[in-house]
Amino acid sequence: MYREHTIGVVIPAYNEEGFIGDVIRGMPDYVDRMFVIDDCSSDGTWDEVLQAAREDAGVSESFVEASGQELGYAKEARTDGGGMLAERAIVHDPVGRVVPIEHRENLGAGGAIKTGYLAARDADVDITATVDGDGQMDLEQMTRLLDPIVDDEADYSKANRLLYKEFREDMPPFRFFGNSILTFLTKIASGYWKTMDPQNGYTAISSYALENAGLEDLYEYYGYCNDLLIKLNAKGMRVADVAMPALYGDEESSISYPSYIWNVSGMLLRGFLWRLKVKYLVLDFHPLALFYFFGAGTAGLGILAGLWALYTSLFLGESLFMRGTGSMMLFTMGSMFLMFAMLFDMQVNEGQETQVRE
Secondary structure, X not given: OEOOEOEEXXXXXXXXXOOHHHHHXXXXXXXXXXXXXXXXXXXXXXXXXXXXXXXXHOOXXXXXXXXXXXXXXXXXXXXXXXXXXXXXXXXXXXXXXXXXXXXXXXXXXXXXXXXXXXXXXXXXXXXXXXXXXOOOOOXXXXXXXXXXXXXXXXXXXXXXXOOOHHHHHOOOHHHXXXXXXXXXXXXXXXXXXXXXXXXXXXXXXXXXXXXXXXXHHOOOOOOHHHHHHHHHHHOOOOEEEEXXXXXXXXXXXXXXXXXXXXXXXXXXXXXXXXXXXXXXXXXXXXXXXXXXXXXHHHHHHHHHHHHHHHHHHHHOOOOHHHHHHHHHHXXXXXXXXXXXXXXXXXXXXXXXXXXXXX
């Protein structure tokens, strides 16, 4: 327990042999539960999870013979999340603080986080943190993620590796480049305009936010953290961005970047449109949604008109100036509406973001 709050930690693991054990053994004493999800690993990850759990609990080999039995709440849980949890995973009896969870099929990083969130929600912990199983996260820094939630300054907090130059320099160049692009796209899609490093998996979320985040529809790929930000913003949740370095070691990323960028970009567009509909048209009304739609449509029409003007000039001999002027005016007007929409969006969400620098 940390400052009178029960703490759970979700730890996804896929082929993390050699890393996951150290993460479990290094977990701070104030953590009450660790939900460790083995995403159908093909190496010795599962055995290492059980061994580390025994060591963390300080018990003998015979203590975990019952770990083949499913927890009661995995079979008889409440109907909204428990049924889904039982369908996707086998939740074993706790070994000390560790709840070992086996996926029935490989669901990816986002799927493992979703499973852990469902288990944590059913366990009724006050705050749920997420920590990767590869040892990249400094566990001594976890309290910096917990404090904004305990102090009621945020409903969700996440680490940020981009805020300080010395933190950015530790990040491999290809990761920094891709992260910067996704940061910009996620700002637009989520409405959290000050939040950076959305791919960071070192996070903490309150039980209230977890209950209202729509876990059943959470994206089950590497963009789950971006999707969660979109869902939290639509429900008016507060987010804290906590400056924090990452630890890079010998672990290898399993991300296929071409498919990753394609899939996440499509998810961000769908999430952006969903957020506008829910937040500004369904739950409340704000004209910025109409500004976005009108601006995008007008700017797109201007681009098409410009391409047509160029075609007719090159192949039909018509005046580029006359047609080009009209297309430029359309594009300019559409761009102005988009800028106004972004400005309104920033103003609406200004009080929902906090940056923790120290």
